[in-house]
Amino acid sequence: MNKTCNAMILGGGGFIGNNLSYYLSQRGYCVSVFDRQPPATRVSGVRYIEGDFFEDRALDVLTDGQDVIIHALSTVNPGNSNQNYLRGYGGDFFQTIKLFDRLSRTGGKLLFLSSAGTVYGRYNDRPFQETDPLRPINHYGSVKACVETAMRAFNEQQGTHFASCRITNPYGPGQDYMKGVGFIDAVVKSVLHQQTLEVWGDGSVVRDYIYIEDVCAMIEALLRYNGSLQTFNISTGIGTSQNEIIQMFNRMGFKVDVNYQSARNVDARYNIANNNKIITATGVRCHTLEEGVVMYLKHLGMI
Numbered sequence: 232m233n234k235t236c237n238a239m240i241l242g243g244g245g246f247i248g249n250n251l252s253y254y255l256s257q258r259g260y261c262v263s264v265f266d267r268q269p270p271a272t273r274v275s276g277v278r279y280i281e282g283d284f285f286e287d288r289a290l291d292v293l294t295d296g297q298d299v300i301i302h303a304l305s306t307v308n309p310g311n312s313n314q315n316y317l318r319g320y321g322g323d324f325f326q327t328i329k330l331f332d333r334l335s336r337t338g339g340k341l342l343f344l345s346s347a348g349t350v351y352g353r354y355n356d357r358p359f360q361e362t363d364p365l366r367p368i369n370h371y372g373s374v375k376a377c378v379e380t381a382m383r384a385f386n387e388q389q390g391t392h393f394a395s396c397r398i399t400n401p402y403g404p405g406q407d408y409m410k411g412v413g414f415i416d417a418v419v420k421s422v423l424h425q426q427t428l429e430v431w432g433d434g435s436v437v438r439d440y441i442y443i444e445d446v447c448a449m450i451e452a453l454l455r456y457n458g459s460l461q462t463f464n465i466s467t468g469i470g471t472s473q474n475e476i477i478q479m480f481n482r483m484g485f486k487v488d489v490n491y492q493s494a495r496n497v498d499a500r501y502n503i504a505n506n507n508k509i510i511t512a513t514g515v516r517c518h519t520l521e522e523g524v525v526m527y528l529k530h531l532g533m534i
Contacts, residue, residue, distance in 0.1 A: 237261045238454065239297040241284065241330075242304025244270045246406045247344065247398070247446060251301065252277045254447035260454075265293055266304070285326050290333045299340040299454055302327065305371075309349055312371035319374040327378050335389040342453060343382060345375045347397035347439070347464050347504040358439075358470075358503040361397070361462045368499070379462070386461060396450060399466040399504050403443035403523065404530040414473055415440060415524065419531065422485045432494035434474035439466045439503040442523030445515070452513030460512060466504035467517045479521060483534065 238255055240248050243264030252274045256262045262277045269279040282289045284304055293300060307319040327343075334341055349372030351359045367373045382393045400413055408416035408423075421428040449465050477487045509515065518526070528534045 235259055235261065236298035236454070237263070237296055238299050238301065239263045239265060239293055240301045240303060241265050241293060242302070244268060245303060247401060247443065248301075248303040249274070250403070250405050250443045251303070251447050251450060254444070255451060258451065263297070265289070285322055287329065290330055293330065294333055294337050294339060297339055299342065300330075300334070301342045301344065301450065302330070303344045305374075307371055307374065309346075309369055309371045312369055312374070316370035316374075319370055320377070324374050324377050324381075328381055331381060331385045331391065331393065334393075335385055335391050339392075340454070341382075341391070341393045342450060343378060343393065343395045344450075345379055345395045345397045346372060347399045347466060348372075348502055350376045350379070350397060351502075351504075353499045354501070356501070358468060358505040359464065360505050361464055361508055383461060393461070394453060394456075395462045396453065396465045397462065397504065398446060399439035399441050399464070399502070401441050401443050401446050403527050405443065408531075413440075414438065414476060415527075418476060418480055418487060419528075419533075421487060422480065423531075423533070427488045427490045428477070430473055430489055430491050431498060433491060434477065434489070435472050435500070436498055437470040437472050437501045437503065439468065439470055440520055440523070441465065441467050442518045442526065444526075445517040445523075448515045449509050449513060452515050453509075456512055458512060460508060463509045463512070464504035464506050465509060466506045467520070468503065468506040469520070470501065470503040471520055476520075479524065483525075483528075
């Protein structure tokens, strides 16, 4: 697939989608974004379409004239999915199957943005492999796993070209650090507002943090990938503990005041995804965590 292809980002108004819009448009793609509410800051040259994915006629708009669809939309998240799981299964999953059905008849490539942090479950002794059984521990991960299972069935039975991108813990420009969604953003928020950082447990929880530009680079490379693999971990393959991140900020001259709380049973202790497949397939390399954090802090004007 060449760089002049038409790419539609479903749910492109979010953190990943907005960064991806900019990244692809800078590299010659004709980018369209479909979302219920486009972002306040729009990317120059990107076409924005307001609409409701859950109306069937939206599928015509999404697929018309597009070479590839990047499915980044989710109406639930890890925090609320256990209360709103019916919306996840009855809405997100069901309508995505309709999109798959539409593409099986009209053609076109699709990349589904999944979640390495939630679909695998708890593997506390080693990095996840794409071939590992999926054992999600919340409904957000379960919905993602259901979509991936259906995706593989369409590829096998209808000959479609769908692939899944299991992303670990992205961070960087465009993320709303005030929400404290990820641990790096929680540290940034505590530093900027001189607040105490609450850590659930002893700070030994390990995650695979990936800079948002590296996420975009890997996804863009997969748009040009023509191999047979259908599932990729979008990750660095390197784990970093919460305490190591706190120490990194302290080394940079920031004082992070920490209050350790009792550990939560919903948090997996160890969450790293092996990235050998994506590196072998695309050759894309990641920034180190410190390089990415420095770029993020420069973007925020903190250094």
